[in-house]
Amino acid sequence: MFIKIDLQSEIPIYTQLQNRIIEGIVSGDLKAGEPLPSVRTMASDLGVNMHTVNKAYNFLKQDGFIQIHRQKGVVINPxxxxxxxxxxxxxFKQEIRPIIAEALCRGMKEEDFSTFCQEVFNNLQEKRG
Amino acid sequence: MFIKIDLQSEIPIYTQLQNRIIEGIVSGDLKAGEPLPSVRTMASDLGVNMHTVNKAYNFLKQDGFIQIHRQKGVVINPxxxxxxxxxxxxxFKQEIRPIIAEALCRGMKEEDFSTFCQEVFNNLQEKRG
DNA sequence: TAACTGTTATACATAATATATAACAGTTAT
DNA sequence: ATAACTGTTATATATTATGTATAACAGTTA
Incomplete structure (x- = not known):
């Protein structure tokens, strides 16, 4: 696990952790069935509180990205x-709407938007084989 | 001004107001040089506090979307x-990255992503001539 | 038995969000 | 001049979100 959190960011730690794990799944770093560190271990690794990790894990569980087995541990949804x-x-549309609105407002063309998104797509999938 | 705010939303009121104004500029509802209601009037219209509107206006001013003249009022940047x-x-990339990551994780293809974004593009520009 | 799981509970601190009220210094219209 | 309006600033308060701290519980696992 090479997850890094920005403690100075205005983005909540548990949100950052959610994002890093989803990005890990996309990049192939985290594969289906693969275990995640326990809430206490992950918290210790990141230098944050156990409950902050627990919060992130439970959101990911609620959305179906991971499974949590009471006495086994946490795994990427097999x-x-x-x-x-x-x-x-x-x-999705609610989240992306204000982003597209500002882009349009600044004169970004739909073609440029696609290009920038494609860069993000490629960056996220970079590590895939 | 037909701006509507969801007071039950988890999105801060001042953020919603920023988004609605930017969307108004994109749709053509708000044109360059056009005045916006005063902080007190807008607050009264929306049923929120004056300072909440003032916060939104100042963010929009800071980013260059509007101009604020001390004793004149607020206008869309002429x-x-x-x-x-x-x-x-x-x-832009920092904001859109987690959205694309989750989309990829759920198996959305880049082609579908473009299609959904295009729907948002069209919806935002709907009222343009 | 000891060490580990996720879970739950309580308490606390800080920051963000939102409201309430008041005052100030400049227009603008009457 | 007076009144009504601008954005701005200040102070105070309430609620919620975020994050930490500590402890205990019930069920594995070594």
């Missing part, structure tokens, strides 16, 4: 990732 | 909108 549901799509 | 600076591009 049954596969959650899908593009209509509920998720609603959240 | 000199044009801020551009796609490298600083903004950094913020």
């Amino acid at each position: 049954d596969g990732m959650p899908e593009v549901t209509s509920e998720y799509l609603g959240k | 000199d044009g909108m801020p551009e796609v600076t490298s600083e903004y591009l950094g913020k």
Whole structure:
């Protein structure tokens, strides 16, 4: 686990941790069924409190990215990732709407938008084989 | 001004207001040089506190979307909108990265992503002539 | 038995968000 | 001049979100 958190960021630690784990799954660093460090170990590694990690884990569990077994531990969901549901799509559009609005406002063309997104796509999948 | 705020949303009111104004500029509802309601009037219209509006206005001023003249009032920046600076591009990628990461994780293809974004693009620009 | 799991509970500190009230220094209209 | 309006600043308060600290519980696992 090479997860790094920015303690000075305005983004909550538990949100950063959620994002890093999802990015780990996308990059292939974290594979289906692979165990994650316990809440106490992860907290110790990151230098944060146990409950902060627990909060991130529970959000990821709620969305289906990981499974938590009471006395076993935490694993990347071995049954596969959650899908593009209509509920998720609603959240997706709500989140991306203000980003696109500001981009348009600043004169970014849809073509440039696609190019910048493609850079992010490639960067996230960089480590895949 | 037909700005609506969701007081039950987890998104801060001042953030929602910023987004609605930027969307208004994109849609053409708000044109360059056009005045915005005073902080007190806007607050009264939305049913929120004056300082909440003032906070939103000042963020928009800081980014160059509006101008605030001490005893005149608030107007959409008549000199044009801020551009796609490298600083903004950094913020853009930081914001869109976790959104794309989750989309990839859920198996959304880059083609589908573009399609969904295009829907948002069209929706935002709907009212343009 | 000891060490480890996630979970739950309580308590505390700090920051962010939002409101409430008041005053100030400049317009602008009457 | 007076009144009504601007954005701005200051102070105070309440609520929520975030993060930490400590402890205990029930169930594995070595």
